[in-house]
Amino acid sequence: MLTIPFIRANTELTIQGLTKKHVANAAEIVNQLLAMDDDRKALLQQAEALLEKSNAAAKEIGALMQSGQKELAEGKRSETAALKSTIKEREEAAKLAEKAMLDLLVTLPNLPHSSVPQGKTxxxxxxxxxxxxxxxxxxxxxxxxxxxxxxxxxxxxxxxxxxxxxxxxxxxxxxxxxxxxxxxxxxxxxxxxxxxxxxxxxxxxxxxxxxxxxxxxxxxxxxxxxxxxxxxxxxxxxxxxxxxxxxxxxxxxxxxxxxxxxxxxxxxxxxxxxxxxxxxxxxxxxxxxxxxxxxxxxxxxxxxxxxxxxxxxxxxxxxxxxxxxxxxxxxxxxxxxxxxxxxxxxxxxxxxxxxxxxxxxxxxxxxxxxxxxxxxxxxxxxxxxxxxxxxxxxxxxxxxxxxxxxxxxxxxxxxxxxxxxxx
RNA sequence: AGAGGGGUGUCCGAGUGGUUUAAGGAGCACGCUUGGAAAGCGUGUGUAGGUCUCAAGCUUACCGAGGGUUCGAAUCCCUUCCCCUCUACCA
CATH class of the missing domain: 3.30.930.10 (Bira Bifunctional Protein; Domain 2)
Known part of the structure; x- marks a missing residue:
């Protein structure tokens, strides 16, 4: 399959190549694909930001437990427990966005070499x-x-x-x-x-x-x-x-x-x-x-x-x-x-x-x-x-x-x- | 097919819930040393994604694969694939 970085850097070329291979609505599909990738990245960033927060909190709790500050640890625990569902939700959204993008990407054929003649049959x-x-x-x-x-x-x-x-x-x-x-x-x-x-x-x-x-x-x-x-x-x-x-x-x-x-x-x-x-x-x-x-x-x-x-x-x-x-x-x-x-x-x-x-x-x-x-x-x-x-x-x-x-x-x-x- | 035991980085191998930021060793790369090499010493050594003009840095995921429990999973649970031993079968 084609790579997203390539499509991003060579959008026009990609559309031309797909057209030569008789992909209908090539421009539309390519633009949709890039939009889906933007979407994917945004969701991924949200999920990762939350994960980072939660990782840091878990580490803190670990340190508190070891030094015997149980009460503090308990407080922190209930605090971060609330994060869980949001994280899961964002991770799932990011995963779905990636899958949607890949599902479309794999339907695109390879681009033809410049020496490939135009033609249909x-x-x-x-x-x-x-x-x-x-x-x-x-x-x-x-x-x-x-x-x-x-x-x-x-x-x-x-x-x-x-x-x-x-x-x-x-x-x-x-x-x-x-x-x-x-x-x-x-x-x-x-x-x-x-x-x-x-x-x-x-x-x-x-x-x-x-x-x-x-x-x-x-x-x-x-x-x-x-x-x-x-x-x-x-x-x-x-x-x-x-x-x-x-x-x-x-x-x-x-x-x-x-x-x-x-x-x-x-x-x-x-x-x-x-x-x-x-x-x-x-x-x-x-x-x-x-x-x-x-x-x-x-x-x-x-x-x-x-x-x-x-x-x-x-x-x-x-x-x-x-x-x-x-x-x-x-x-x-x-x-x-x-x-x-x-x-x-x-x-x-x-x-x-x-x-x-x-x-x-x-x-x-x-x-x-x-x-x-x-x-x-x-x-x-x-x-x-x-x-x-x-x-x-x-x-x-x-x-x-x-x-x-x-x-x-x-x-x-x-x-x-x-x-x-x-x- | 049945029972049991396993799968950790390039390789070997430790690790049974919290500085694992995956120990230790080997290999490899570079440097020091040397006439040159070896030994020794030092440093480094995965993949993919995100952030960033670039680099650095920061960050997320990955311990066969997928899911679950948990504030936190290589570690516990479930599913599945593969390997080994024994039994059965077979060319």
């Missing part, structure tokens, strides 16, 4: 780079949902039986391809200096708050009935939350972590056209990279992460493009996001396979993730990106590499799969 995203060329496919090229049936490698019907829609079962070479991709992606990340983490895939409420899923987006996550734990929508949540309530030594920065996890998304209400086959699932595997930086280095890190993801796509020989998301299409917590999309040969459309973002201090403020500069604590910058999500990569490989002898595996993957073709 995916149409307004800016294409910054395109690599490779359209695959040449036979006229009878099939979409992946037909190919997986033809080769019997991914089974939606079985998934329906044991769980429900959107939970496919990977079989035989389909399962082995999954495992190959996971290992390939992890190895690529490790080679690029990332440290591997295997986090829990259920998280508590504090973690959901730390990275911005909660409050507000609980509808997108599965939750366990008894414990109230959430199934992670992405490894970003547990891996970033490792640093919740942490003051990291500047010498330990940058932190570069990678982890593979299954990801769970309810995708409530988002089913319809364009979501056939592997395009959108309730459960899928993803390798996630997370970085933590000194503020001045975070944008260089974002470029590095983008290059890392692109390097993998190039090794896989997938035609892709890079988008700089516009204000209306970017995520709640992000300041700048690049999406990578691969070309899906038989669907004739681009599929998003990665999203890399710089959150600047937005998550760090929620997490209380700080470092020290000249003895003062400052918020770190957090970044993350998919490197990569599996299902759409699988869809693209299947569709783009189909031929008369089956589906040819990209060369880099063969050492991992142990086979050259799915046939």
């Amino acid at each position: 995916a149409e307004d995203n800016e294409i910054t780079f395109t690599w490779g060329s359209l695959p040449t496919l036979a006229a009878d090229a099939q979409p992946h949902w037909d190919l997986i049936k033809k080769y019997d490698i991914i089974d939606f019907d079985l998934g329906n039986k044991i769980t429900g829609a959107g939970f496919p079962v990977y079989k035989g070479k389909g399962a082995r391809l999954q495992r190959a991709l996971i290992n390939f992606f992890l190895d690529e990340a490790i080679q690029a200096g990332y440290y591997e983490i295997q986090p829990p895939i259920l998280i508590n409420e504090d973690s959901g708050f730390g990275t911005g899923q909660l409050p507000d987006k609980e509808g997108q996550m599965y939750v366990t009935k008894e414990e109230g734990l959430y199934l992670i929508p992405t490894a970003e949540v547990p891996i970033t939350n490792l640093y919740r309530d942490v003051i990291v030594n500047e010498k330990e920065l940058p932190i570069k972590n990678v982890g593979h996890t299954p990801c769970f998304r309810r995708e409530a209400g988002s089913w319809g056209a364009h979501v056939r086959g592997l395009n959108r699932l309730h459960q899928f595997d993803k390798i996630e990279i997370v970085q933590i930086h000194m503020p001045e280095n975070s944008y260089a890190a974002l470029e590095e992460m983008s290059k890392h993801v692109q390097g993998i796509l190039q090794k896989l020989g997938l035609h892709y493009r890079v988008l700089r998301l516009c204000g209306g299409d970017m995520g709640f917590a992000s300041a700048l996001t690049y999406d990578m999309e691969v070309w899906s040969g038989a669907q004739n459309r681009w599929l998003e396979v990665s999203s890399v973002s710089n959150f600047e201090t937005f998550q760090a403020n929620r997490l209380k993730l700080r470092t020290k500069v000249d003895g003062k604590s400052i918020l770190c910058h957090t970044l993350n990106g998919s490197a990569l999500a599996l299902p759409r990569i699988v869809a693209a490989i299947l569709e783009n590499n189909q031929g008369p002898d089956g589906i040819k595996m990209p060369d880099v993957l063969v050492p991992y799969t142990g086979f050259t073709h799915i046939n």
Whole structure:
């Protein structure tokens, strides 16, 4: 979330940024927020003044008791007892004012970086780079949902039986391809200096708050009935939350972590056209990279992460493009996001396979993730990106590499799969 | 899951209602000392908020978390989380 001191010092900038992200009535909300903070401070001061008085009196009573002046102590006691209810009342008022302010503050998205294009929908995203060329496919090229049936490698019907829609079962070479991709992606990340983490895939409420899923987006996550734990929508949540309530030594920065996890998304209400086959699932595997930086280095890190993801796509020989998301299409917590999309040969459309973002201090403020500069604590910058999500990569490989002898595996993957073709 | 014991600062650790303004030790930083180091001596060493032009200062909260009792809570009570031991179960 944004910080009040920042909003106070950069009120105009804040309003402009929120407007770019299509927050309605940004100016009104910001002014209300500042008024609420003034309110909070005033109430806090009242409460603290009374507390100071009461603390002093309690200390006096203690001293009187010790020196045996019981009568005096008793008198003082009844005097200060009267303060109690007023103090409690003011403390509660201050607490309520703070909560009201925070409740509003957490609803505000992060401010977009100055390079973020204006715009409302995916149409307004800016294409910054395109690599490779359209695959040449036979006229009878099939979409992946037909190919997986033809080769019997991914089974939606079985998934329906044991769980429900959107939970496919990977079989035989389909399962082995999954495992190959996971290992390939992890190895690529490790080679690029990332440290591997295997986090829990259920998280508590504090973690959901730390990275911005909660409050507000609980509808997108599965939750366990008894414990109230959430199934992670992405490894970003547990891996970033490792640093919740942490003051990291500047010498330990940058932190570069990678982890593979299954990801769970309810995708409530988002089913319809364009979501056939592997395009959108309730459960899928993803390798996630997370970085933590000194503020001045975070944008260089974002470029590095983008290059890392692109390097993998190039090794896989997938035609892709890079988008700089516009204000209306970017995520709640992000300041700048690049999406990578691969070309899906038989669907004739681009599929998003990665999203890399710089959150600047937005998550760090929620997490209380700080470092020290000249003895003062400052918020770190957090970044993350998919490197990569599996299902759409699988869809693209299947569709783009189909031929008369089956589906040819990209060369880099063969050492991992142990086979050259799915046939 | 049941019974019992715990959770104090960067770490160890004392503290069962009132100079706790959290003892003591270790570590760390700086200074003195030294040819240099060690030892020794001295000083300092948390987070967040408020006040303040800045700094200093003052002030509030924080002893796992939340609530309560009290003039006053690390200390007493309740709830909850986590750790340890034993039992049970299990891969």
